[in-house]
Amino acid sequence: MSRKNKREHTSDQLPKLGIQPYLDLMEKTALQNTDRKLAHLGLLMLWLGDNAIDAIDLNLETFGITESKWDVLLLLTLHEDRELITPSSLADRLGIRRASVTALLDWLEKRHWIIREQSMLDGRKIHVKITQEGRELVAGALPVFWSACSSIMSELEEEERMLLEKILMKLNRSMEEKMGVGR
């Protein structure tokens, strides 16, 4: 008796449909002026983006950190010694509310990865800095982060890679414009 038959009656999983049923549904339900080819690409991008984020999260997890907190530490790292970083500017850059940044910073501060310092020029402002311990965490996680990024793309041939680079840069630019964000 085959393994297939065995699992047949143990549990009813949903079969993997692949993309075709989605395209069929699109054919029936998209507006006339919606370009099917583009929507198909957008759907793929959505799925791929989801998976890419999951893959990165999985790698960051081993450092006891989530994507949101990683984003904060990365911003602090990249802007260190260049400009004064406040909770407000972080909120602005991350596209979240100041209150949400307060929560992230509380968590990071409790673990001594960042510190808050009152600004002397403007008593309302807080200067946020990464600590030595924080720098060490980032130094440990960065190599893994880059390798995770590259692993997403590892199947690509040299030629595909060059084409994709051009296209992704373009899409990223237009997307940032559309969403009014940027890194």
Add this chain to the structure above:
Amino acid sequence: MSRKNKREHTSDQLPKLGIQPYLDLMEKTALQNTDRKLAHLGLLMLWLGDNAIDAIDLNLETFGITESKWDVLLLLTLHEDRELITPSSLADRLGIRRASVTALLDWLEKRHWIIREQSMLDGRKIHVKITQEGRELVAGALPVFWSACSSIMSELEEEERMLLEKILMKLNRSMEEKMGVGR
């Protein structure tokens, strides 16, 4: 006095760095065997994926629904009349725990978009179905969903589009293998 000067002293925003500082950081911190070009592409994909998801979420929001719940309704729609859908099989497909599915279904059931029916063949199982009201919601949201998908890609030329399709299909396949998931 220029507008630039005016905003200079109102608020200190973090300047948008673009990708170069990230690449510089990568140069310093990636492992030797990490392919820089691939990591660069992976990083772009991550950013783009983030933005794509945000854009879709924004559109679904107008229907009072989030991506997780949308995923459930879409699965119910696509598998309707084909197979018995249980909370377990949804959990399996969505890559989350049964307990999390219970919470999603509670929410959807309260709004009468799905119903639960006890299975008569196996008293432990629950049969989950989309309702007429649920179908109407999905019918309303689908055209917007497709148009949002296509809008992510709207800048592409015909040629780029064809290249990208091939590459994304390939990446999606390899990604699903790597992550052990699939749609």
Add this chain to the structure above:
DNA sequence: TGATTTTAGTTAGATAATCTAATTATATTC
């Protein structure tokens, strides 16, 4: 210059999406 308004940050309280562990009921297996 003093009153008013704006800004920065936090707090309080909420919702959403997830998790693990425990519980209950039903099936399956030995």
Add this chain to the structure above:
DNA sequence: GAATATAATTAGATTATCTAACTAAAATCA
């Protein structure tokens, strides 16, 4: 028929968000 496995739920927790209200400080204006 007792032990084990499975399906679903419940209870309780964490993380990431949000809005609204609050406090303190700075800027404006009249």
